[in-house]
Amino acid sequence: MAALAPPVAALRVAVRRALTGVPGPGPVLVACSGGADSLALAAATAFVAPRLGRPAGLVTVDHALQAGSDERAAAVVRWARTVGLDPAEQIRVDVTGRPGGPEAAARQARYEALVAVARRHRAAAVLLGHTRDDQAETVLLALARGAGPRGLAGMPPVRDLDGVTLLRPLLDTSREETRKACAALGLTPWEDPHNADPSYARARVRADVLPVLVQALGPGVLDNLARTARLVAADTAALDGLATAALDRVRCADGGLAVAGLAGLVPAVRTRVLHSWARELGAPPAALSHRHVAALDALVTTWHGQGPVHLPGAVEVTRRDGRLVPGKSAG
Template structure:
């Protein structure tokens, strides 16, 4: 009997650990595009799941953005059935018309489809094939975009997706290992041309930036970037716990948040409190920017009588005495308002100070 290839063994061990942490007995569903990472993950899950007393299925999403995408999705589904995975679905999604750029729109459509598939099948978890290399790219992108600790923490190994755990078992596995595992198993992965298209920032990081860093600093830079994400994530977890407590203590008896309680907080905790409160009010998380949080913070720490700060989702926050309160933003009007000579803005303008 031929010895098991080390990359195959490493991926199976990672999957076994991920499955052992699941608390419910429903099937696990692998999100598989047919690329090397998700294909290696699906093959490992097909092997490990039945030996762990679990059923495992697969969902492949056809974004309809490339010629032949439907046939590729069908081919992935046929392979999954032959590998013993069940249930298996090939889901077509509509990307056009969604907010954000093409990457964001495709990602939104994909995760919506995965969440719906998980609900249909009562899945205990969704598994995705994000690797250590993906994590390193995410950290570099966060640095380039000026993200704070939440961005530098990268992708969590586990998060909630519409009520279903989304698990990333391969965050400590390199992309080279998933390709080697596919080769050892005789699997032929599909190479998405979008992954090498320089029109996308992540593709430029992957094709241009990371190779330079590896040549200059050695291959360990990938592990170091991924380790940085894990360390920052651990610190974030503590700060988020402190913020949860502080948010409860800052709630004003008459509604809103008490500015005195907020002013006494460390800036790192106060920012998290304001972010969590904005989410409670209905601001979409992806739309809330550093600019919005800075404006909210100024209502607490640099109060000079300024007007409301406007948040995505049709909300505005203003200060009344010793508290922050929120209300629906007024609908814009069609009348023309001439600014005063002092340079003040019309009431309908968005004010962020």
């Protein structure tokens, strides 16, 4: 018997770790574009899941942004069925008319489709093929945007999205390993031209920025960026827990927040409290920015009689009688 290629073994170990302890009897679904990362993940899941007594399937999302995308999606589904992934489905989405740039629109449409399919099949989890390299790119992009700790924490290995569990088993696996695993298994990945299109920020980071960093600082820079994300994520989770408890303490019976209680919180906790509260009031998370939270914070820390703060979603917050009081904007 031929020896198992180390990259194939490494991916199977990563998938086994991710699937161990997943609750419920439902299947796990691999989101697979046909690229090396998700294809290697799907192959590893097809091997590991049955040995854990877990059914496994595949879903491929066709964004209809390139000629022949439907044929490529169909080919992924056909391959999935040959390795025992069932159900195996292709889902076509419409990305037109969505807010943000094309990357954001495609991502939103893709996740909506994955959640819908997962619910339909009562899936225990959806597996995503993001690698260590993707995590490093995410951290660099967050730094460039001036993102706070939540952005620098990168992509979590486990996430709940609208009641669906998303797993990223390959965050400690390099992109090179997934390519080697595909080669060892005789799989031919699809090369998405968008990944090399310089009009996309992530593609520029991948093609231009990361190679320069590796050349200047050594190959360990990718691991270090991914490790930074893990460390920041742990700190962020701890601060989020403190903020959740603090929000309960400063609530008033009328739905407002007590200014005195807010003023006694350290800034890192207070701004998280204000951010969470603004979302509770109906401010859309995608539109709620640091500027909005800073304006709310100013009602607490630099109060001089200023008027209300207007938040996205037609939400208005006023300071009155020692409280932050929510309301609706007139417009």
